[in-house]
Amino acid sequence: MMPDDMSRPLVRGGGAGGGAGGGSWGLEATSCEPGDPLIGILGTGDFARSLARRLVASGYHVVVGSRNPKRCSSVFPEDTEVTSQVEAVTHADLIFVAVFPEHHSTLLPLKPVLVRKTLVDVSNGLRMNRAGPSNASLLADMFPESCVVKGFNTISAWTLQVGPRDGSRQVFLCSDHHRAKNCVMQICRRIGFVPVDMGLLSSALDVENLPFHLFPSWHVPVLCTLSLFVFFYLYNFLHDVLHPFVKEGKSVFYRMPVETLNTTLPSVALVMLALVYLPGLCAAFLQLRRGTKYRRFPSWLDRWLTRRKQFGLCSFLCAALHAVYSLCLPLRKSARYALLAAAVRQVSDGVEDAWVDEDVWRMELYLSAGIMALGLLSLLAVTSLPSVSSATNWREFSFIQSSLGYCALFMATLHTLLFGWDRAFQADRYHFNLPPTFVLVLLLPLLVLLGRVALFLPCVALRLRRIRRGWQKNQHVRFTRLNDGVEDVSNV
Amino acid sequence: MMPDDMSRPLVRGGGAGGGAGGGSWGLEATSCEPGDPLIGILGTGDFARSLARRLVASGYHVVVGSRNPKRCSSVFPEDTEVTSQVEAVTHADLIFVAVFPEHHSTLLPLKPVLVRKTLVDVSNGLRMNRAGPSNASLLADMFPESCVVKGFNTISAWTLQVGPRDGSRQVFLCSDHHRAKNCVMQICRRIGFVPVDMGLLSSALDVENLPFHLFPSWHVPVLCTLSLFVFFYLYNFLHDVLHPFVKEGKSVFYRMPVETLNTTLPSVALVMLALVYLPGLCAAFLQLRRGTKYRRFPSWLDRWLTRRKQFGLCSFLCAALHAVYSLCLPLRKSARYALLAAAVRQVSDGVEDAWVDEDVWRMELYLSAGIMALGLLSLLAVTSLPSVSSATNWREFSFIQSSLGYCALFMATLHTLLFGWDRAFQADRYHFNLPPTFVLVLLLPLLVLLGRVALFLPCVALRLRRIRRGWQKNQHVRFTRLNDGVEDVSNV
Amino acid sequence: MMPDDMSRPLVRGGGAGGGAGGGSWGLEATSCEPGDPLIGILGTGDFARSLARRLVASGYHVVVGSRNPKRCSSVFPEDTEVTSQVEAVTHADLIFVAVFPEHHSTLLPLKPVLVRKTLVDVSNGLRMNRAGPSNASLLADMFPESCVVKGFNTISAWTLQVGPRDGSRQVFLCSDHHRAKNCVMQICRRIGFVPVDMGLLSSALDVENLPFHLFPSWHVPVLCTLSLFVFFYLYNFLHDVLHPFVKEGKSVFYRMPVETLNTTLPSVALVMLALVYLPGLCAAFLQLRRGTKYRRFPSWLDRWLTRRKQFGLCSFLCAALHAVYSLCLPLRKSARYALLAAAVRQVSDGVEDAWVDEDVWRMELYLSAGIMALGLLSLLAVTSLPSVSSATNWREFSFIQSSLGYCALFMATLHTLLFGWDRAFQADRYHFNLPPTFVLVLLLPLLVLLGRVALFLPCVALRLRRIRRGWQKNQHVRFTRLNDGVEDVSNV
Incomplete structure (x- = not known):
């Protein structure tokens, strides 16, 4: 069965040091360079x-x-x-x-x-x-x-x-x-x-x-980020810069480099974060509808599922830039001049203290929610570093990416909701009849969070669990047994 | 000595490509898939x-x-x-x-x-x-x-x-x-x-x-962080929010989401950082007392020593959040209203410039110390990433974790001391007869720093060095020689 | 050719479990511990x-x-x-x-x-x-x-x-x-x-x-950072602290811990960043002048080329600290007192709004450019983590380190230029006849950027490309062919 010449280790005659090594002990036959x-x-x-x-x-x-x-x-x-x-x-x-x-x-x-x-x-x-x-x-x-x-x-x-x-x-x-x-x-x-x-x-x-190859897995996420960026930047420009110029003749073009950017970045960040969790929901609902996990997802969904990490990192980058831009706001000369002007006005109006409790609470709350969201996103970003994620086991990795991820999405959505407060219902916020940016931005995250909550409903959760363990609709129980695969608590 | 059937390499008959590869040169016997x-x-x-x-x-x-x-x-x-x-x-x-x-x-x-x-x-x-x-x-x-x-x-x-x-x-x-x-x-x-x-x-x-498993090595550090957080948050709430409400009827509950949190986070961070270096000190003093390194540490100390990295990273997370929260302070509406009110008051009081040199110096100094501490902690955090730390040799790793770590602890303690300034000695800072938070917080770090200094005393340092090289109290010199182990400049 | 006794696998008699394993299939001859x-x-x-x-x-x-x-x-x-x-x-x-x-x-x-x-x-x-x-x-x-x-x-x-x-x-x-x-x-x-x-x-x-060894590859970069730091700190101290004291008797020593540091850090960061890209330019121009890539670079250049990553990370650390220090500026008591004094002055002067459009634009623009530069530097720093860079192929790595790196250098230079605005041409900025810091700082980055632009000139680019493919000046075409090495689009 075994040809003779295969057991013949052909050591090169003048081989370097081959024969010298210890010949008297057990690792002889082992390895690698005779x-x-x-x-x-x-x-x-x-x-x-x-x-x-x-x-x-x-x-x-x-x-x-x-x-x-x-x-x-x-x-x-x-x-x-x-x-x-x-x-x-x-x-x-x-x-x-x-x-x-x-x-x-x-x-x-x-x-x-x-x-x-x-x-x-x-x-x-x-x-x-x-x-x-x-x-x-x-x-x-x-x-x-x-x-x-x-x-x-x-x-x-x-x-x-x-x-x-x-x-x-x-x-x-x-x-x-x-x-x-x-x-x-x-x-x-x-x-x-x-x-x-x-x-x-x-x-x-x-x-x-x-x-x-040049970052093939980043093409779609980066393109997506850029498109959202352009869209929201133009929208914010229309809403916050062009509107006061057209309606009141007030030139606030100085807002373009910092303020408009700083309204655009969080919008992109939140929508991108929602896009991280949307494909997983799509996959779950598709499985629920089909009643089986044994049919392939459409290829766009497959590709999307494998790109979630990149979407998440793009979102984190935008969120981090948003944080730095926000922290820069009080540094600016424009903020200083506005503050001084307000002080002068307050003195001339004879107002001792202009404190508005609602304003204060709104801001303290949305700042805190925003920082928490950023903290969670940072944890997610750190654990997506190859060397960190490779030190976690599968349950830990999915805990971070799924539970912590949804927490981050929830905090970020809360941050935006608190930022919005009741402004979505004030007519004077609808410049050119366009809703304020945060209204647009909130649609997708709220949808994703609702979808996630729906999957927690006992009947839905049970059915999904069974499907993921191999159960199939319209099939004899014996068949299910035959598909006896090891459970895959799939990541979706 | 060697059973015959062990040398019989049973290659499967129809093996793929096995025989084709170069048969004429020296790596024949090597490897892996005949x-x-x-x-x-x-x-x-x-x-x-x-x-x-x-x-x-x-x-x-x-x-x-x-x-x-x-x-x-x-x-x-x-x-x-x-x-x-x-x-x-x-x-x-x-x-x-x-x-x-x-x-x-x-x-x-x-x-x-x-x-x-x-x-x-x-x-x-x-x-x-x-x-x-x-x-x-x-x-x-x-x-x-x-x-x-x-x-x-x-x-x-x-x-x-x-x-x-x-x-x-x-x-x-x-x-x-x-x-x-x-x-x-x-x-x-x-x-x-x-x-x-x-x-x-x-x-x-x-x-x-x-x-x-779900992050087994993180359970204790995270629990510790959370307990400290709850304790300090309640303490600060009592001290900074409830006290003015009870004593002066001033409602400052708006401080809860940001200001109280921002006093709590650095407290947790500093105590956790001290807890990173405490077990090493304990180990050293235990060795000094026992006069030998050849007795096992109690198991709680052993476990603590292996969790130091996790303690450190929890500390860093709190410190980083503290930094972001602090930078947010001037952004808040409450800060704006307070500033405007101060301006109005200053105008009505006819004060041209309220400059207090001591206040200015205190703040510039503690800010600078704080940023330095954060920078050092960031370096520590980065080098604890698996791929970074695995690129360092043992001396480099211990240099970073020990020397840089103590520098960070020193800077963070200095930051808190400068923040405290002379307020620990002002009776009106003792609300409800409770000392200000920073007094509580400073106890452990100062203890650790003092302990570390004590280990630098020549007599102590020499004795510890001898113990770590294998010397034992009450033992014949010849015996010491017999325990001739390779020196272990142990990490503790 | 092959001595008999080499094929004799000397398994130790009482070997653990050796004989038990599957003897019936093809991996027999393979490996490691008989x-x-x-x-x-x-x-x-x-x-x-x-x-x-x-x-x-x-x-x-x-x-x-x-x-x-x-x-x-x-x-x-x-x-x-x-x-x-x-x-x-x-x-x-x-x-x-x-x-x-x-x-x-x-x-x-x-x-x-x-x-x-x-x-x-x-x-x-x-x-x-x-x-x-x-x-x-x-x-x-x-x-x-x-x-x-x-x-x-x-x-x-x-x-x-x-x-x-x-x-x-x-x-x-x-x-x-x-x-x-x-x-x-x-x-x-x-x-x-x-x-x-x-x-x-x-x-x-x-x-x-x-x-x-203690970080041998970091000695030069860290020394370089420290020297630049000391130089610029002293320069800034002279310029911004000692000058007002000497000339106007104004004591602004409180600026030392934060403001002077915060002018020093970005200077060091920008010069260090320029030093990352200077050796690559030197190498390119040396190759152009010599007309060949087959002569070794001088050893200082070789060493410098291998230290670029460390230079870059030192630059990033300074830039990040600069960002935190800058964001701290409005937190300080000194900023608060100055603002209040300005408010009082504005009220007493009867100025309603002191808005200066040029000031506002300058600041918004240089802040935005600075944040962008920091964002790019962060990307560079993250991709220089061993586990991240090892997941990129060579083209991706060089894209990030070269293209993104030059973008970061450009944005950082733009940030400094916008910060300078027209102040380089105002005589009253020349304290003690010394130019403002940013003028000194800008020399090297501008030189590097100009050098890089020069390499883009078609004739230069073509010649460099040919040299890097193995072409040599003053050589017969046939000789060039003989040096038929695989192209090395060298990293320099």
Whole structure:
């Protein structure tokens, strides 16, 4: 059943230090480098140099193949042998191909010596979103008897040189040859990177396109934030700046940089926060209506569900900016001049104290609610940091993201309701017949909170619970049992 | 010495790509998948589906065993074979048991084909803090000739599907069968999770209870914060709100949402910060008194020492909220009305400038000290993020947590002392004969700072240093030598 | 080619659970512990105890060698065998040497039984920056027939006990014996740490000096921040506090704790931010002038380039403190007294409204620009957290650090320009003939922004692009081809 030659560990003759280690105890058969492979590098560019330096530093023996060995040897670390391409390839067990993909064909003369060797293609695509065949598959077509592994293209020469401190430590690898891929994975780990298996060489195009990605999961949330921002900014401009100018001829354009912005930011923040919890509600109601959880959600809902974190962080950014802008208000000259003018007016009117108790209470309450909401949002933002969330278990994570999240939404809505007080019912707040901004803003959050409360109704909650445990409408009980999946208290 | 059958690597006949990879070089014997195992999954629920999708995406061959293969095959990824339970189990090398634990007994007919196979029990307990035997040990009793591995119960179907981005990447595994556990570990790593070895199957109950944990290390610190909060809030309410109402009939209840809260928060923050450094002092003085470090601390002290980070973060949260509340003060209508009234009064009194130099200095100084304390606390909070602290070495970490921490405590205490100024000695500040809040608050921080200073006294410092290097009171010098442990500049 | 005895897996006779695991499927040959090694520990100090506890908890069999076994056995976990040194060493496969380095020589009698065994030296140097031979190499000289591995010295007993939660999880290992090192690496991983291969035993001195490092990459940036701080503080003191005192006899020393600090902090922040982007510009212009990227930068530039993140974070800290200080301004008694005095003056002057439109606009604009700059800097700071930046690919990281970074620099410069308005051209702002602070501060940022704009000029940009793809001045085209390195869109 087991071919003989598989148990034959082919240690390279002159292997470094292989035989020296303790031969008398139990971990013998274990691991990993019975002798380190001699690693070849074709190419003498920045990447080749940094790679050579890194490999040598991790204890590998490196031989560099160059068309012009004499000229290039000076730029490589001392322990590296720089020699002709043929010689390097002949000696090496595993070869990094660090030449531009358009020059891959210049390696064709090396074909005979490359048979059964591992070639690591580190090249990147030159254009974004290329469709054609990947560089790696072209290389594999050129050298069908070699084992081509795609990888390291997401790592810059800079990262190789200074170590994987900034940017990603992940090295995405794919290959049709398991063994070859495994060896490259081990090299990865040993030089301090984290290999990620991307499967067969057919994924090479994806891997080559990876470096061109620019926050793909943020496109929709950021676009959404910007659209809401533009909409609310224009609305507030109309309502608070243009209206007094048109109706009373009062020029208050100075409000645009701070005050209008500061009415816009919380509006965006609250609507975005509601958008974090809306898809979960949609999913729950869809499951309730369908009477099963075994039908896929529409794809827009699926995508939305996976983007909730990004929506939440956009919301937090707006909320935090809103806080700073609000705290800046009393700093401004305009606030100072207005205050002084009010003092003068109060003196000339002979009013000793203009205290309005309702005004005071309204403000104290909505300030406090706002700060609490910001505090909760900060906790949410902190726990969405990768290293923090990875230290929580699933129940903790869902507690924070769901319970704390709804608390934050509730506090933020309360903040806005208290800010509104009874102003929604005062006709003089409806400039140009448009309702004040907070009325528009409150629609969605209140809807989400009501929906959430609806899910707490015992009958609804029970039905949803059963559906999520696998129960299906219109189905025999026995069938339900057959779908005996482990419960998934799904995150939605 | 070595049984024959152990060296026999049983590679599955039709192993994928196993033989193809480079056979001519030195990493041959190394690693990991001479052929990938065929993985079976029993169960067709959410977890089973997500697991199948994930395994297939990582290049594994998956066969799903269902009681109703035809009905279920549509919901699994294309490359998955869905077949009867018997057939799946017969072919597979390793089987994930993804059925509810209460249905484990339905698998008994498969017993003969499960002999010597690995069963991974992914089930969770259904109740919190169960005491009884674990699901995994019950399964092991049912199938004594199979190798049961407990694990994956902390991973949700959602995480399996979208990848280990949110929540923990750790997969806790335990088993009495080393080899089986190792294989599951490798599968873990390959599909992107981090296996954590939890030892023998007797730990299965702990592993099954893991998902029910809800921030166990935070219980005491949060409870402590809340108790202090309630105490100080009531104290401040009595002192600042009820006293003027009772004594002068002045209704200042509007202070409750912001001002009273804002006196309470810094009190909690400072006391909590002192509680971070108190257990270290206790430990040091205990060691000094006992004259040895080789006796265990009482368990409450041990637990306290491990919770210091949580105490510190609670303190930081309160301090940050205090900062935001303070910055909000001039925003409030009440502040505006009070200022206007003061202006009117000043005009009617004919006072040109009411400048009091002492008041000005006091405030500038305590503001500055407070901001510095907040800055230092922020640094401490940032460095307690897992990814930041894991990038520091032990000396750096202890420098930050100890030196910077004491600086923060000193600045915060100074902030409070400057805030107090000479008010602790003014009789009219003692409402209801109760001292002002800051007097109460300062007791513990001053005690901690004094204790710390005491440890700096040369004689004390020397003795402590000797104790921490292993010296023991009342012991022969030779004995001390025998306890020749590597120095532990313990964190306390 | 392959010596026979290398394929002989020497499993220890009484190996725990080795034979039980599934023997019938494909992962047989794989991995790691065909039987766990019996681990010996010499020494009974804190480190030895914590290590023993940790190893036992991870399923290892541990035997402790003590000179006084009876006295010490009580402090070790139950499953640990405490016996004489000779006996422990005889049975164990791998021995942790946890005795003070000055007592290493007491182990010499054990020499015969230590032959071919692995010794892990966990000792630390006792002084900082020692030059002499490392403890590990001395140990290796003492026991030339054993395999000495250096490591675990960066791990404290505390970390071993509570698990690698705080501080670093990295265990730096070096040894001349590959196999021995690999086994220690596996033990590392199994007890929850991350082994880092540091190469041969000649690196042991570096490893032993590691725990003495105290933020080496922060020295220059922090020193730079402090120097700028002192310079600007003195300058501002002269300009804003001493000048009115000398010229008009006005004592405004109360400004020192808050106002002078608050003029100093943004100055430091902006200059430091400019210093983040200056080295990249220098590098680009150096490459343009040299006409090649294949000559090393001067070492100061190299070092500066690797410290940019630290410069940026220092800048952010100052900017954040500046924000808090600014927001505190209206809180102060001094602001209140000044405002009241202004109100009284305005009443007595009979001015109804002192509104100055230019003042208002200036302030609204520079506040808004400042908040935006702070927001961008916060984004930069968050993405420089290790766990966040490691989740971005290289293009995303460079987008944030370069594009967003220059945006932040631009907004911060705009903030300062708007703050300055036309005051740079008013003679009465030149106290003691010194220009106002913001004039000094603006020099460097404007220079950097101009330099960056210069690099956008088509001819310059094209040339730089070609150089970065490997083109060299004064070289034959064919030569350029020979330097066929993979493109490195270097980060500079």
